[in-house]
Amino acid sequence: MSPPAAPRRTRQFLALLRKDLRLELRTRDTIVSMLLFAAVLMMIFQFGIGSRTADLETPDGLPAQVDSITPFTGGILWATIALTAVLAVGRAWVPEREQRVLDAMLVAPVPRGVLLGAKAASLYAYLVAVEVVVLPLVFLFFVRGAGAGSLAAVALTCLVANLCIAILGSLISGLALFARARDVLLPVLFLPSLLPVVIAAGGATHAAVQGTIDLAEYRGYSLFLGAYALIFGLVAYATYDHVFDD
Amino acid sequence: MSAGGRLVSGRGLVRRFGERAALAGVDVDLAAGERLVVLGPNGAGKSTLLRMVATLLRPDAGTLEVCGHRVPDRAARARGRIGLLGHEPMVYRDLTALQNLEFFASLHGVAGDGDRPMTALDEVGLLARAHDPVRTFSRGMAQRLGLARVLLADPDLLLLDEPHAGLDAQGARLLDAALARGRAGRGVILVTHEVERGLALADRVMVLRAGRPALDEPVGDRDPAAFRARYDELVR
Numbered sequence: 001m002s003p004p005a006a007p008r009r010t011r012q013f014l015a016l017l018r019k020d021l022r023l024e025l026r027t028r029d030t031i032v033s034m035l036l037f038a039a040v041l042m043m044i045f046q047f048g049i050g051s052r053t054a055d056l057e058t059p060d061g062l063p064a065q066v067d068s069i070t071p072f073t074g075g076i077l078w079a080t081i082a083l084t085a086v087l088a089v090g091r092a093w094v095p096e097r098e099q100r101v102l103d104a105m106l107v108a109p110v111p112r113g114v115l116l117g118a119k120a121a122s123l124y125a126y127l128v129a130v131e132v133v134v135l136p137l138v139f140l141f142f143v144r145g146a147g148a149g150s151l152a153a154v155a156l157t158c159l160v161a162n163l164c165i166a167i168l169g170s171l172i173s174g175l176a177l178f179a180r181a182r183d184v185l186l187p188v189l190f191l192p193s194l195l196p197v198v199i200a201a202g203g204a205t206h207a208a209v210q211g212t213i214d215l216a217e218y219r220g221y222s223l224f225l226g227a228y229a230l231i232f233g234l235v236a237y238a239t240y241d242h243v244f245d246d
Numbered sequence: 247m248s249a250g251g252r253l254v255s256g257r258g259l260v261r262r263f264g265e266r267a268a269l270a271g272v273d274v275d276l277a278a279g280e281r282l283v284v285l286g287p288n289g290a291g292k293s294t295l296l297r298m299v300a301t302l303l304r305p306d307a308g309t310l311e312v313c314g315h316r317v318p319d320r321a322a323r324a325r326g327r328i329g330l331l332g333h334e335p336m337v338y339r340d341l342t343a344l345q346n347l348e349f350f351a352s353l354h355g356v357a358g359d360g361d362r363p364m365t366a367l368d369e370v371g372l373l374a375r376a377h378d379p380v381r382t383f384s385r386g387m388a389q390r391l392g393l394a395r396v397l398l399a400d401p402d403l404l405l406l407d408e409p410h411a412g413l414d415a416q417g418a419r420l421l422d423a424a425l426a427r428g429r430a431g432r433g434v435i436l437v438t439h440e441v442e443r444g445l446a447l448a449d450r451v452m453v454l455r456a457g458r459p460a461l462d463e464p465v466g467d468r469d470p471a472a473f474r475a476r477y478d479e480l481v482r
Binding site: 012015016023026099106107111 | 297328348354399
């Protein structure tokens, strides 16, 4: 009896990704709830911060001349995306868990890295889908005096920051999968690990929306995001295989 | 496969969940082509043993070889030669029957997977429902699809955990018929509460009680009624 030829990892990865996207297209469970949640969060920020800008003071104690909440855009956008990502990460393995498919997948000759890599790719796709809607809304409601170049720069920041969120999200969702208190554990583990991403992506966004793009600041934050994605990519590569160990 | 043509060889298998030992020193062997039924009351350790052989649980103590590979160290090499079917079909309810089988064919690297899923659906009598979502299936149809998922990759070792649970008489008969058509050389371990059905499908019977084997012997021509009485005595 000879062992079967190792199935190509690319084919397995694409099958897993296609399955996740197909399920999402059919049920729309994750993206719709992410979009609704993001819209609610932005509304809260708009009312919470927008009405407070008039209270800001200069270091001399004089009223600041703030006529928009553009300076807060980075924080608003990335707090919204980080909190919205918790929903996607929390739902990442719901079909497998609820429909008991996980055991069948774990018995298949699929490297754990491929399982989690495909999950990271589907998380990335969900984040992009949400940002396609959220980003124009953020520019419409929160940003004044920035052009298409700023929008493109923030979109680029999203593409890099999403990598960090997706890699971290897949790793932590896998780790929390068998935990009894996973609904509590997941945000408690995920959000603090995301803090550097929120700070850097918020900084890059801030640099991009201030009328003219502050290239030095933007580049610095973007490089940090790239390095963070690379480091966590390597951490994930080294640990993915052990995530599903009982 | 290991020397001696054994698909499964386990010695002194122990698995604890907290303070409780679900398995407390079990030896298990399965030769190629052999069918073993594992019986026992709830909590006897049947499913734990099956999940261990499926490489889903690590033994806390003891040694285990599956399809000639040490588990858990070389479990990845054994996977893909194992088919696992539980009381759930382990398929996605929101995908169609065909999409489910295409997905698992890709995971298993099934050669020529273009035709194979349709052939597998035909084998379990679901060809006409190939493009219907699984959530529209009856319990029996979904379980037959689960069987098609398992047989798709032509596993050397078939692990079945209460596969008849929740099936009506016709569904159970169809499942038994599909199992009976298994290819030569394939080993089967069936975990069940149903003594008579288990004996009818197996060559060898193991009875577990409180994580320990109370009986392990060939089925032979034994009388199911007499065995039932003995089984009741063993697990009392």
